[in-house]
Amino acid sequence: MVECDKKNFDEEVLEYKDGYVFVDFFGDGCEPCMALMPHVHELADKYDGKMKFTSLNTTHARRAAIKQKVLGLPVMAIYKDGEKVEELVKDDCTVEAIEAMIQKYI
Incomplete structure (x- = not known):
């Protein structure tokens, strides 16, 4: 899992x-x-x-998170070619829902 920060988020994800x-x-x-x-x-x-699996600690990359419209946590998202194609937010972030979302795109 690639740990992203405010310096490499664009390169690693977008x-x-x-x-x-x-x-x-x-x-x-x-x-x-x-x-x-x-x-x-x-x-x-x-x-x-x-x-590709990545993570971003929004505590240390607040602007990057806000640019991605991440306003509450947790958020699990899938991107393709720099665009967010799907996300799960807060209470929707169950292990089963996260795996089901992943399976749609593999």
């Missing part, structure tokens, strides 16, 4: 042209984010090679 990119937007003080993180990493391992 400028990526070799398929779909999954982004886990999380924050330091977000308990639901921390609870989901091990499951998201398991999914990244499970689907490795079928989709």
Whole structure:
């Protein structure tokens, strides 16, 4: 899983042209984010090679998150050619829903 920051988010996600990119937007003080993180990493391992998996700590990259219209956490999103094609927000971020979203794009 590629850990993005404000310096490399555009390059790793928005400028990526070799398929779909999954982004886990999380924050330091977000308990639901921390609870989901091990499951998201398991999914990244499970689907490795079928989709690029990245994460962005919005606590340290607030402007990048706001530019992507990430206003609440957690947010799980899938991008293609620099455009967000689907996202799950807050209570919709269950392990089952996240995996189902991933499976649509692999």
